[in-house]
Amino acid sequence: MKRQACTVMIFTIALLAGCREETDHIPEVAGTTTSQTDITKRLEQQVESLIEQRDQSILVQEAFAETSSLSFDFMTALKTADVSLLKSVISSEFEYKITDDQWLYKLSEEIDGKSHITIYDKKKEIDSWHITYYGAQDDIIGNSIRVFIQGNDESGPPAMINLNFKQFDGQWKIIGLNTDV
Structure with a gap:
């Protein structure tokens, strides 16, 4: 009987020792699972960010x-002094005045005592202009874009024109301009 009890005890101890060894790696597995979950979440966020970009x-x-x-x-x-084409590309926010010989753009604030700048003058020929588009600065979330244009006139220095666009009901329209001339 002692022998049987001793044998049962040895088997029980061996069995318990074996179970403990098998469960020792559970914290490692739990840590690995947590780190894999964190990596997966981080990768999902990166994928979402790349899709947005x-x-x-x-x-x-x-x-x-x-x-x-x-x-x-x-x-x-x-x-070409085409008023109808001009009206088709500008928004109602673009304040301008057309006279017989000139198109004037109203500035939002006076610059050097001027409230308007001339964007077209019948007396000045701009047929010889060579236009270069330099690019744009965008704020798509704010629905605005600024396009940079350089006009090279054969009779004078290059002129920079910056057209400001805004989106209205899915259509882009010019809302303002800046120029260095």
Whole structure:
């Protein structure tokens, strides 16, 4: 009987020791699972961020294509004195005045005592302008883009024109401009 009790005790101790060895790695597995979950969450966030950046890039690309076309139309309107083309590319926020010989753009605040700048003058030929689009500064979330244009006139120095665009009901329109001339 002692022998049987001793044998049972030895087997029980061995069994308990074996179980303890098997459960010693549970904290390691739990730690590995937690770190894998953290890595998975971080990777999912990175994927979401990259998808947002891709979508933003697509919007910028589409907007730049449209605003470049409108910039070309604006410059064509200036070259040809086409009032209807001008009106098709500007928004109601674009404040201007047309006289017999000039188109004047109303400035938001006076600069050097002037409240308007001349964007077209019948007396000045701009047919010889060579237009270069330098790029754009975008704020797609704010639905605005600024397009930078340089007009090279054969008779004078280059002129910079910055057209400010805003999106209204899915369409881009010119809301303002800045120029260095």
